[in-house]
Amino acid sequence: MKAKELQELLDFIAKSGLNKVNIETEEFKISVQREPNTKQIVSMSAAPAPAAPQQAPAAPTLAPAAATTPAAPAAEPASSASYTPLKSPMIGTFYRSSGPDAPVFVQVGDTVEKGQVICIIEAMKLFNEIEAEQAGRIVKVLVENATPVEYDQPLFLIE
Structure with missing residues (x-):
């Protein structure tokens, strides 16, 4: 383990x-x-x-x-309470761009629209485009590029 x-x-x-x-x-x-x-x-x-x-x-x-049983309260700062996490819909490898030389889909401070591609998650050699579930501004990227992610893991914070 x-x-x-x-x-x-x-x-x-x-x-x-x-x-x-x-x-x-x-x-x-x-x-x-x-x-x-x-x-x-x-x-x-x-x-x-x-x-x-x-x-x-x-x-x-x-x-x-x-x-x-009830869950314990989150240990996040109060300032992040107004942010909504954009979560991973699957297990796989997180990529911020479509290729090594391509620009990232979104950066901190960018405004995104619902349905806009924000990243790619590779699962079993398939590259899945992940779209924003809501419109807003990207406040923080929570995952490093080319790292594994779990189902329902927060990827971005959006306000």
């Missing part, structure tokens, strides 16, 4: 309100227990046979508990 995946799992557990979670696969065994003061204790031990495809079943077992 990569450090980023571990951090995402810990964040998910923190937001879900669960006090104890045990996950065991052929690749690893992880136990997370939270004390009433929200301090997190993590212990992880590796097992010999790595099996990446078996990591996926662990997440659905936690999802129903998260749906029944």
Whole structure:
């Protein structure tokens, strides 16, 4: 399990309100227990046979508990409350332009219209043009060019 995946799992557990979670696969065994003061204790031990495809079943077992408990408030500054995130509709690799030598689709400060192409996400060798879901001004680019993105991950902030 990569450090980023571990951090995402810990964040998910923190937001879900669960006090104890045990996950065991052929690749690893992880136990997370939270004390009433929200301090997190993590212990992880590796097992010999790595099996990446078996990591996926662990997440659905936690999802129903998260749906029944309220989420923790976001730790974003109050100034970003008026901004709307433009989120990734799929998993893939994020590109700001159509090619290495091409200009970027949008920059900070640009005004975009609904339906305007703002980036490309490559998924399984297909390049998907991602369009703005609303009109507004780009305030911040949240993802570096040519980096992987997850489903529903914020890509841009728009006002």
